[in-house]
Amino acid sequence: MFKSGFVAVLGRPNVGKSSLVNAFLNQKVVIVSNKPQTTRKSINAILTRDDCQIIFIDTPGIHNPKDSLGEYMVKKAKEAKNDVDLILFITTPEVKMLEADKKILSGFNKDIPVFLCVNKVDENDKARVLESLKNYSLEYDFKEIIPISALKLKNTDKLLELILENLKEGPKYYPDDMVIDREERFLICELIREKALKLLSEEVPHGIAVEIVSMVNEDNIAKIEASLICEKDSHKGIIIGKNGGMLKKISTFAREDIEQLLNKKVYIKIWVKVRDDWRNKNNFLKEYGYK
DSSP states (O other), rough: OEEEEEEEEEEESSSSHHHHHHHHHOOOOOOSSSSTTOOOOOOOEEEEOOSEEEEEEEEOOOOOSSSSHHHHHHHHHHHHSOOOOOOEEEOOOOOOOHHHHHHHHHHHHHSSOOEEEEOOOSSSOHHHHHHHHHHHTSOOOOOOEOOOOOOBBBBBHHHHHHHHHHHHEEOOOSSSSOOOOHHHHHHHHHHHHHHHHHSTTTTSSGEEEEEEEEEEOOOOOOEEEEEEEEHHHHHHHHOOOGGGGHHHHHHHHHHHHHHOOOOOHEEEEEEEEOOGGGGGGGGHHHTOOOO
């Protein structure tokens, strides 16, 4: 019997949703960083095996938005909880259930089964993890409760087995070789943004967007020009860095990943542009794909 279904991966920012999706697919299909709100759009990551096809919907972290971009992100995350076969609710070991988690759970459809996945158990002592599992189980009727570490792959295989057990017989929604429902340009922008998130200081990353200005894809070479958007002149200086050093690092690390993605040599040029308060302006949000 061939099983298939859609599984929404939901939770607060920075609890490891994207890391878990990458672990399921055994490859990097969505960007990750230690900065909250890394994921801005819901992305379908597709795991296809001989016996199943599971579509994991990686979502932005649900939070109290402070700008129009944040409102867009939360809207997309909340939309993902509807019309799915299963929800993975991701959290971290907490002695008491956080109010933010209670708020997220209160919006779930009771007819859709929910797994509690307590992530980052490798970073916490056993007593705290057990206390978290006990207290969270008292707050909601979870279908399954499982402690995991997405980074260390602890219990991720077991979680995948439980997911498959709870899916029904169904069709194949995507071709066998498709692992993400996004085009190359989107993935390239995300890879550039990921490197910026990892390399830049705390005050800069949330105000960053990336757009492809031009892309020439030849047989053995791809030539890419991209704009890295920020909100302040002071941020532009930080992104460029002394003698252009920071921008060169971002470009170099992004190029390495893009070459793996495209399987060819890549020449990349990144320009830095300032768009004041773009996260609250509809024309810029639309231009950068957030409307």
